[in-house]
Amino acid sequence: MNAEIGIIGGSGLYSLMDKFEEVEMDTEYGKPSDRIAIGMIGNRSVAFLPRHGRKHSLPPHKIPYKANIAAFKQLGVSRIISTSAIGSLKQEYKPGDIALFDQFVNMTHGRDDTFFHGSSVTHVSTAEPYCPELRSIGMKAADTLKLDYHKDATIVVINGPRFNTKAESKMYANHGFDVINMTQYPEVPLAIEREMCYLGIGMVTDYDAGLEGNDNIKPVTLEEVNRIFAANISKVKSMINEIVPRVPEARIKCHCPDVLKNAVVGH
Numbered sequence: 001m002n003a004e005i006g007i008i009g010g011s012g013l014y015s016l017m018d019k020f021e022e023v024e025m026d027t028e029y030g031k032p033s034d035r036i037a038i039g040m041i042g043n044r045s046v047a048f049l050p051r052h053g054r055k056h057s058l059p060p061h062k063i064p065y066k067a068n069i070a071a072f073k074q075l076g077v078s079r080i081i082s083t084s085a086i087g088s089l090k091q092e093y094k095p096g097d098i099a100l101f102d103q104f105v106n107m108t109h110g111r112d113d114t115f116f117h118g119s120s121v122t123h124v125s126t127a128e129p130y131c132p133e134l135r136s137i138g139m140k141a142a143d144t145l146k147l148d149y150h151k152d153a154t155i156v157v158i159n160g161p162r163f164n165t166k167a168e169s170k171m172y173a174n175h176g177f178d179v180i181n182m183t184q185y186p187e188v189p190l191a192i193e194r195e196m197c198y199l200g201i202g203m204v205t206d207y208d209a210g211l212e213g214n215d216n217i218k219p220v221t222l223e224e225v226n227r228i229f230a231a232n233i234s235k236v237k238s239m240i241n242e243i244v245p246r247v248p249e250a251r252i253k254c255h256c257p258d259v260l261k262n263a264v265v266g267h
């Protein structure tokens, strides 16, 4: 079994494929979050993995990020379309909005975030962590769908699983970061290390711990996250359905396949 495009997201995305076959995979880094569903969207082969497991049983800091990326690599995946719920740190990022990520800031700790612990010292560039070609395809898709979206969000990734204090949230907002979640790191750099293109699509579900100077906006609750997510999941599915057929088969417009050239010290 193989697939060219990997999709990571919530279990609501199984319905993207009319039919699919599930494979139980194992990697040298252990098992991925769940069985991987392999099917077609149009005439493109896709592999879908529910990041937290189909029963949402894996908290963000326990997700087997390395096994997930390694399993996709084994299937031949060269591009990842990732979707996740995000909190907003700015008024203009409203619940229900779609955001394409442009930069991440890592504030997680204790997560195994590299494949390169071994004998060769490897430093990949993450200056532009999200594939520019996939991002432009994502923008075209959102334009076609006439969605309210943000094309260049900076996401700060916190360890969780607790939500932020008001002071933490204010600090991140004061740094100028746009949105926040708990799972973009180390998923993105691991995909980069395995020479994959990665597109990060977020759906705003809440205003984190509230917005400074606006007492009407209450701190995030899980109930509200779930309500907004369910009400807007169709936007995420439409985005994926628009994006997949626009992805060129060959990767010639981005440098993601060449990331390991000149990245290894002493070779």
Ligand SMILES: [Zn+2]
Pocket (backbone or CB within 6 Å): 131, 132, 133, 134, 196, 197, 198, 251, 254, 255, 256, 257
């Ligand atoms: Zn790329």
